[in-house]
Amino acid sequence: xxxxxxxxESRGRLVLQSLLSFLKGLGASRLMAMFAVTAxxxxxxxxxxxxxxxxxxxxxxxxxxxxxSSAIIKDLERQAIPYELxxxxxxxxxxxxxxxxLRMKLAEGGLPKGGGVGYEIFxxxxxxxxxxxxxxxxxxxxxEGELARTIRAIDKIQAARVHLVLPEKPLFSRETxxxxxSIVVRVRGALEPQQIRAIRHLVxxxxxxxxxxxxxxxxxxxxxxxxxxEGDNENIVGDERRAAFEKRMRNEVEAIVSSVVxxxxxxxxxxxxxxxxxxxxxxxxxxxEGRVLRSSQTREESSSTADNNGQVTVNNELPGNQRPDGAxxxxxxxxxxxETNNYEISHTTKTEVTEAGRVNRISVAVLVDGIYTKGEKxxxxxxxxxxxxxxxxxxxxxxxxxFDQKRGDQVEVVNLKFAEAPAVAPINEPIGLFGMxxxxxxxxxxxxxxxxxxxxxxVVLFMVIRPLVRRILAAEVIPALTGDDAVPALTEAxxxxxxVPAGPNMIDVAQVQGQVHAQTVHRVGELAERNPxxxxxxxxxxxxxSAA
Numbered sequence: 001x002x003x004x005x006x007x008x009e010s011r012g013r014l015v016l017q018s019l020l021s022f023l024k025g026l027g028a029s030r031l032m033a034m035f036a037v038t039a040x041x042x043x044x045x046x047x048x049x050x051x052x053x054x055x056x057x058x059x060x061x062x063x064x065x066x067x068x069s070s071a072i073i074k075d076l077e078r079q080a081i082p083y084e085l086x087x088x089x090x091x092x093x094x095x096x097x098x099x100x101x102l103r104m105k106l107a108e109g110g111l112p113k114g115g116g117v118g119y120e121i122f123x124x125x126x127x128x129x130x131x132x133x134x135x136x137x138x139x140x141x142x143x144e145g146e147l148a149r150t151i152r153a154i155d156k157i158q159a160a161r162v163h164l165v166l167p168e169k170p171l172f173s174r175e176t177x178x179x180x181x182s183i184v185v186r187v188r189g190a191l192e193p194q195q196i197r198a199i200r201h202l203v204x205x206x207x208x209x210x211x212x213x214x215x216x217x218x219x220x221x222x223x224x225x226x227x228x229x230e231g232d233n234e235n236i237v238g239d240e241r242r243a244a245f246e247k248r249m250r251n252e253v254e255a256i257v258s259s260v261v262x263x264x265x266x267x268x269x270x271x272x273x274x275x276x277x278x279x280x281x282x283x284x285x286x287x288x289e290g291r292v293l294r295s296s297q298t299r300e301e302s303s304s305t306a307d308n309n310g311q312v313t314v315n316n317e318l319p320g321n322q323r324p325d326g327a328x329x330x331x332x333x334x335x336x337x338x339e340t341n342n343y344e345i346s347h348t349t350k351t352e353v354t355e356a357g358r359v360n361r362i363s364v365a366v367l368v369d370g371i372y373t374k375g376e377k378x379x380x381x382x383x384x385x386x387x388x389x390x391x392x393x394x395x396x397x398x399x400x401x402x403f404d405q406k407r408g409d410q411v412e413v414v415n416l417k418f419a420e421a422p423a424v425a426p427i428n429e430p431i432g433l434f435g436m437x438x439x440x441x442x443x444x445x446x447x448x449x450x451x452x453x454x455x456x457x458x459v460v461l462f463m464v465i466r467p468l469v470r471r472i473l474a475a476e477v478i479p480a481l482t483g484d485d486a487v488p489a490l491t492e493a494x495x496x497x498x499x500v501p502a503g504p505n506m507i508d509v510a511q512v513q514g515q516v517h518a519q520t521v522h523r524v525g526e527l528a529e530r531n532p533x534x535x536x537x538x539x540x541x542x543x544x545x546s547a548a
């Protein structure tokens with residue numbers, strides 16, 4: 001047993017020495033190349049494994065404030081859920097299979113809050129130790145925060161801040177200062193005038209005593225969107241009214257024309273001239289034929305006088321005087337009648353108020369495409385529309401816009417060939433397996449990424465690893481054999497090589513076999529010179545085994 005153990009130890013030493021000699025035979029450059037390639041392969045496959053095993057990330061929330069992002073990250077770390085931050089923390093990415101559950105879980109905890117402070121500021125306040133001043137300040141902060149959150153819910157608005165000024169009424173003062181508000185918004189694109197008016201009215205309706213004219217709006221670039229002037233507000237209202245009128249009329253005209261020439265084969269431009277002046281007219285009308293008797297007054301007067309020849313006597317002055325018989329009496333009588341009639345003449349007072357926004361003129365330009373037919377060779381042939389057809393289209397347009405020649409309306413219908421012929425692309429709905437799977441864009445990109453990883457792995461396997469292994473195997477030297485196994489092994493190798501038929505153009509197998517024998521004997525001699533003690537022990541072991 002000790003002899004066999006020493007023999008195994010000696011064989012191990014020989015194998016180790018053979019390995020060391022093999023590595024030395026490769027050279028430093030080959031060893032460095034092997035180590036570099038091995039390290040690169042390990043890194044590449046580690047990256048592939050990590051990339052494949054990493055869950056697909058999707059967006060949890062976007063446009064987050066720093067406060068909301070910090071609170072959400074703390075909650076994700078507490079649940080040990082992987083996440084990614086993008087856009088300076090405004091966007092948080094989480095695994096796709098957990099996004100729905102996380103949104104419901106965070107919503108239960110009131111996240112995200114939307115930035116700022118709302119009415120939740122009163123949830124944890126101590127009412128017993130809070131002064132009225134602190135309560136007023138908290139109420140103002142809560143009102144500003146809630147308004148900012150509501151404004152952010154409007155399309156195209158990314159962030160908003162609201163500042164309210166709610167002055168208190170001074171003592172012994174009859175005048176009450178009016179509240180005001182200023183709003184700073186960060187928008188995506190440009191806000192429409194109607195959206196700006198909506199924001200002003202929204203804030204004004206939420207604050208007691210605040211007028212829309214007292215609300216100013218500024219964007220992130222410092223551009224004044226609304227300055228609160230009355231004239232500016234009226235101009236905005238007028239422009240919105242004109243734009244809405246033009247859009248409505250243009251859609252109506254385009255709809256009726258498209259129903260005749262086909263969808264997408266008509267272009268309509270409409271311009272309306274509005275008069276925003278408010279006119280008040282008052283007129284009085286008198287009708288002389290329409291008389292009405294209002295009052296009538298009649299006066300009659302009568303008088304008589306007697307002729308006494310100018311004598312003044314007592315008898316003449318006495319009432320009921322008696323004239324002597326035979327005396328002649330002469331009297332002068334007069335009668336006067338006066339009549340006064342008052343008439344009312346028919347009077348009409350008319351007041352007319354013409355509101356702002358009258359349509360002074362409408363101009364319509366309609367461009368229609370021609371008719372396309374298939375020729376003999378299957379190509380599209382263009383044909384112009386007839387004048388009668390264009391006249392009928394113009395008649396329809398005039399009826400649609402309420403054409404009035406007195407106010408100078410104009411309608412022009414022109415037939416021209418469009419730049420590209422209309423082509424209706426068929427809608428290919430997914431059917432079969434693809435219709436049932438309904439892959440999303442993220443799924444397709446994920447599969448493409450996996451395919452690229454597999455392709456790269458195959459390329460590295462066949463283009464790098466396989467040639468490297470072949471080179472290493474080709475450079476491997478036949479290990480030195482000890483004992484009686486060397487000669488049979490070499491004989492078998494030579495016998496295997498002797499299968500090659502001899503010929504003038506073939507390799508001399510005997511010469512190759514002799515070189516192999518010579519190298520083997522030389523190698524055994526070198527090992528014996530380097531390790532004389534081990535060589536002697538091996539020889540003794542062989543002799544002992546032969547004797548046994």
